[in-house]
Amino acid sequence: MVQDYPILRLRYSGNKLECELTDPISMQIVGIEYKFTKKMMATINKHYEEILRMTGGKEQPSVLEFKKELNKLGNEIGKVLKYVLKNLAFEIKKNSPLALALDDETVKIPWELGLLPGSLTGKGKRLFFCDIACVGRLRVVKAESWRPTPSGRSSYKRALVIGINYKDSKHRISRLEHAEEEAEKVKSILEDNDIHVTLLIGKQARLKSVMNELKKGVDILHFTGHGSTSRNKSKIYLYDNVLWAKDLENLPAKSAAPSLSFFNACETAVDIEKRGKIYWAPFSWAFALANQGGSTFIGTMWSVFEEDALIFAETFYKKFLGNKKKARKKTLAEAMRQARNIIKRRTDGIFSWPAYVLYGPPTLKADDLFGKS
Numbered sequence: 001m002v003q004d005y006p007i008l009r010l011r012y013s014g015n016k017l018e019c020e021l022t023d024p025i026s027m028q029i030v031g032i033e034y035k036f037t038k039k040m041m042a043t044i045n046k047h048y049e050e051i052l053r054m055t056g057g058k059e060q061p062s063v064l065e066f067k068k069e070l071n072k073l074g075n076e077i078g079k080v081l082k083y084v085l086k087n088l089a090f091e092i093k094k095n096s097p098l099a100l101a102l103d104d105e106t107v108k109i110p111w112e113l114g115l116l117p118g119s120l121t122g123k124g125k126r127l128f129f130c131d132i133a134c135v136g137r138l139r140v141v142k143a144e145s146w147r148p149t150p151s152g153r154s155s156y157k158r159a160l161v162i163g164i165n166y167k168d169s170k171h172r173i174s175r176l177e178h179a180e181e182e183a184e185k186v187k188s189i190l191e192d193n194d195i196h197v198t199l200l201i202g203k204q205a206r207l208k209s210v211m212n213e214l215k216k217g218v219d220i221l222h223f224t225g226h227g228s229t230s231r232n233k234s235k236i237y238l239y240d241n242v243l244w245a246k247d248l249e250n251l252p253a254k255s256a257a258p259s260l261s262f263f264n265a266c267e268t269a270v271d272i273e274k275r276g277k278i279y280w281a282p283f284s285w286a287f288a289l290a291n292q293g294g295s296t297f298i299g300t301m302w303s304v305f306e307e308d309a310l311i312f313a314e315t316f317y318k319k320f321l322g323n324k325k326k327a328r329k330k331t332l333a334e335a336m337r338q339a340r341n342i343i344k345r346r347t348d349g350i351f352s353w354p355a356y357v358l359y360g361p362p363t364l365k366a367d368d369l370f371g372k373s
Contacts, residue, residue: 007100017033017034030089134362157220160218178307207242211247296369312340
């Protein structure tokens with residue numbers, strides 16, 4: 001795939017943010033530095049951690065209080081983005097694609113939620129960055145960035161879809177009413193696009209079964225269930241056990257991570273440290289999947305509502321894959337934006353739509369990712 005999108009590299013060095021913008025046409029690189037102190041970073045982290053606390057409890061937070069905290073977070077990030085985008089002369093237009101190349105420090109910041117002034121949005125009002133631009137993150141791992149999936153897989157496209165409601169599971173976690181329903185709907189959409197699906201729901205979704213399927217190699221991995229982070233290590237709860245992001249290192253070298261992984265669970269894209277002893281590799285899903293050869297990852301920056309999650313997944317796959325009868329296939333980032341917009345219309349959608357984040361090239365289409373059918 002030819003790079004047809006600008007890349008904004010953000011590197012944190014001491015008390016400054018090093019910013020470089022690569023133009024996809026001229027391939028010229030312009031750069032600036034922005035004074036970004038540890039105190040400024042700490043302020044952003046404080047507001048993000050408060051959102052994690054508010055959404056991670058058993059009780060639904062107040063809509064008003066959540067909006068206040070989201071706006072505080074957006075204002076702090078928006079100050080940085082306003083300076084950087086203006087001084088790099090990057091013009092934001094509706095649906096403008098932009099890739100953010102992030103390091104171990106800048107990846108912790110939810111840049112997509114920066115609130116930009118009307119002078120930059122072109123709409124005469126403040127908007128979140130992800131409301132205008134089609135943003136994808138490029139998670140830098142080792143000496144490489146995102147790579148194409150290695151050859152060697154079967155000629156037909158394969159997917160592993162997992163959905164768990166946790167009925168009779170040993171985990172002391174809440175039941176999920178819509179997880180298995182979501183898995184069934186995703187399976188149906190994928191099969192309509194000639195993708196062979198292995199479905200593991202409920203008791204079938206055991207650690208051994210999941211790892212066996214991953215060792216065979218799959219093009220799409222969709223998980224819906226419970227997820228969380230512990231001492232900065234990401235994990236998802238299978239029926240009988242926990243799968244940690246670090247466990248992907250145990251896959252054989254020829255078993256590359258899926259081309260597209262979508263973990264529709266709570267906190268699957270959290271890269272910020274939490275209190276207590278920290279193990280830092282990092283062991284986030286985005287890092288682990290990219291490090292194992294995965295192309296794209298979709299996850300959440302905090303806990304999301306079940307019904308919102310189901311609607312988001314259904315909308316995303318329909319927009320990204322299209323269908324045989326109508327509708328052109330959207331890019332990854334376009335499909336993400338349209339799925340967010342659907343959630344926004346729901347009464348409590350404010351808690352869920354800002355949480356979703358994309359790791360991967362924003363202009364990537366299904367044919368680029370999997371090859372033409």
